Amino acid sequence: MNWTKAERYRSLRDVNALEMEVLRAKTAASPWRFGYHIQPPTGLLNDPNGFAYYDGEYHLFYQWFPLGPVHGLKHWYHVSSKNLVHWTDRGVALVPETKEDSHGAYSGSGFVVNDTLHVMYTGNHRTDDWTRHASQIIGVLRDGMIERRNVAIPDIPAGYTEHFRDPKVWEEDGSYYAIVGAQRTDETGCVVLYRSTDLNDWTFLGEVKTELEQFGYMWECPDVFELNGRHVLIFSPQGIEPEGHRYHNIYQSGYVTGTLDLETLVFTHESFEELDFGFDFYAPQSTEHDGRRILVGWMGLPEIEYPTDRYGWAHALTLPRELSLEDGVLKQRPISEMKQLRSNQFVNESGTRLDVISPEHFELELSTAGEDFKLELVKTEDESLVIRYEKDTNELTIDRTNAGEPFATEFGTTRTKVIEVTSLHLYVDSSSVECFVNDGDAVATLRVFPSDGEKRVRYVGDEASLVGWKYE
Numbered sequence: 387m388n389w390t391k392a393e394r395y396r397s398l399r400d401v402n403a404l405e406m407e408v409l410r411a412k413t414a415a416s417p418w419r420f421g422y423h424i425q426p427p428t429g430l431l432n433d434p435n436g437f438a439y440y441d442g443e444y445h446l447f448y449q450w451f452p453l454g455p456v457h458g459l460k461h462w463y464h465v466s467s468k469n470l471v472h473w474t475d476r477g478v479a480l481v482p483e484t485k486e487d488s489h490g491a492y493s494g495s496g497f498v499v500n501d502t503l504h505v506m507y508t509g510n511h512r513t514d515d516w517t518r519h520a521s522q523i524i525g526v527l528r529d530g531m532i533e534r535r536n537v538a539i540p541d542i543p544a545g546y547t548e549h550f551r552d553p554k555v556w557e558e559d560g561s562y563y564a565i566v567g568a569q570r571t572d573e574t575g576c577v578v579l580y581r582s583t584d585l586n587d588w589t590f591l592g593e594v595k596t597e598l599e600q601f602g603y604m605w606e607c608p609d610v611f612e613l614n615g616r617h618v619l620i621f622s623p624q625g626i627e628p629e630g631h632r633y634h635n636i637y638q639s640g641y642v643t644g645t646l647d648l649e650t651l652v653f654t655h656e657s658f659e660e661l662d663f664g665f666d667f668y669a670p671q672s673t674e675h676d677g678r679r680i681l682v683g684w685m686g687l688p689e690i691e692y693p694t695d696r697y698g699w700a701h702a703l704t705l706p707r708e709l710s711l712e713d714g715v716l717k718q719r720p721i722s723e724m725k726q727l728r729s730n731q732f733v734n735e736s737g738t739r740l741d742v743i744s745p746e747h748f749e750l751e752l753s754t755a756g757e758d759f760k761l762e763l764v765k766t767e768d769e770s771l772v773i774r775y776e777k778d779t780n781e782l783t784i785d786r787t788n789a790g791e792p793f794a795t796e797f798g799t800t801r802t803k804v805i806e807v808t809s810l811h812l813y814v815d816s817s818s819v820e821c822f823v824n825d826g827d828a829v830a831t832l833r834v835f836p837s838d839g840e841k842r843v844r845y846v847g848d849e850a851s852l853v854g855w856k857y858e
């Protein structure tokens with residue numbers, strides 16, 4: 387989209403109520419608005435930010451450009467929830483208005499200190515000649531707004547470029563650590579670590595030494611945590627070429643599991659795995675509460691035009707997923723709280739063919755005996771999203787070739803994962819599908835933009851059990 391710099395770098399402060407009303411009306415008139423996902427009121431949503439449990443609620447923010455479906459001046463928008471299902475809209479929480487974040491309050495994380503929700507985020511500044519400067523800023527949530535406290539990390543250490551952002555902070559053994567996504571001056575991606583005892587002085591500890599020395603040109607949005615006695619490092623590398631069925635999106639998002647030694651910074655780990663084999667997933671962030679590790683991702687990708695752009699808005703967040711590490715395998719399961727949305731059960735049969743009119747928003751569980759099947763979702767007269775499984779090759783394919791308004795077709799219209807499938811658990815919203823395979827073994831997230839008309843779910847295959855729930 388052709389937006390001038392002046393249009394892209396306007397702040398919410400410069401927008402009057404009438405202009406905002408017009409944008410809201412345009413967005414509200416859009417088809418494909420979500421029923422139960424977090425979506426922007428107007429404009430563009432990208433990364434989840436500041437995810438933390440604080441004062442009896444989960445707080446979640448997201449990158450937000452209010453004025454249109456483009457990557458412009460990034461603000462933070464705030465929602466909160468007691469149950470991760472019903473979210474309260476808390477409005478804009480961070481308007482970039484200092485020199486350091488003059489060109490965007492970029493991604494960052496949340497953490498609680500002395501009963502106060504703190505965040506650390508990247509201030510993105512551009513000089514007149516458009517040179518980028520990145521610094522890491524700490525703020526606190528007060529009366530619904532993030533108040534800036536201090537520039538915690540003003541400079542970039544030698545050896546790294548200005549692509550230095552997205553700090554994730556955690557506390558361990560009386561110290562605070564921040565892991566930051568970075569690009570080395572030789573244009574390869576990595577992550578680096580800082581430590582502080584008082585949140586003011588941050589010591590650069592160095593680069594996390596992984597076995598992925600040459601793995602893309604930039605690693606965005608790192609996250610690191612312990613799960614079942616192991617460390618998990620999540621990040622979103624840019625510049626990875628497709629390889630077989632893997633890495634077909636413009637940018638990737640995945641993890642390694644292993645052990646991170648905070649003294650030597652050596653991370654001994656298994657191979658890099660994608661978090662999601664769908665078309666639209668990026669820059670996830672996690673938080674921990676009550677012994678559960680919950681992950682939310684951006685259901686979208688940069689540099690791609692989506693059909694909702696013409697209505698002035700773009701993207702949503704994924705449903706929260708619960709992570710666990712079982713026998714070395716990272717499992718991702720839909721949070722059990724989602725059951726609260728179930729209303730009418732609309733399929734409860736067993737058979738080899740099923741054909742039902744589907745609601746706009748629903749959940750569906752399919753259990754099979756491991757044989758071939760074909761499941762068509764959001765099917766109107768002549769379009770359908772097809773999920774098919776071939777037992778011989780164990781290929782599970784999601785095919786959106788003819789699933790509605792096409793977009794991002796240059797990245798292919800099918801995604802395949804080799805996996806033995808015995809069950810699928812699907813969450814379908816007006817313009818998205820999240821498909822969990824078996825019991826959390828894999829997930830595929832995708833957007834789909836069906837045309838108007840009666841939608842059906844159709845199953846053809848061997849004996850299977852299908853149960854669905856309409857969502858209110």
Ligand code: FRU
Binds near residue numbers: 433493508551607
């Ligand atoms: C990832 C990202 C981050 C950055 C933010 C800006 O999507 O590029 O690296 O902080 O988006 O909106």
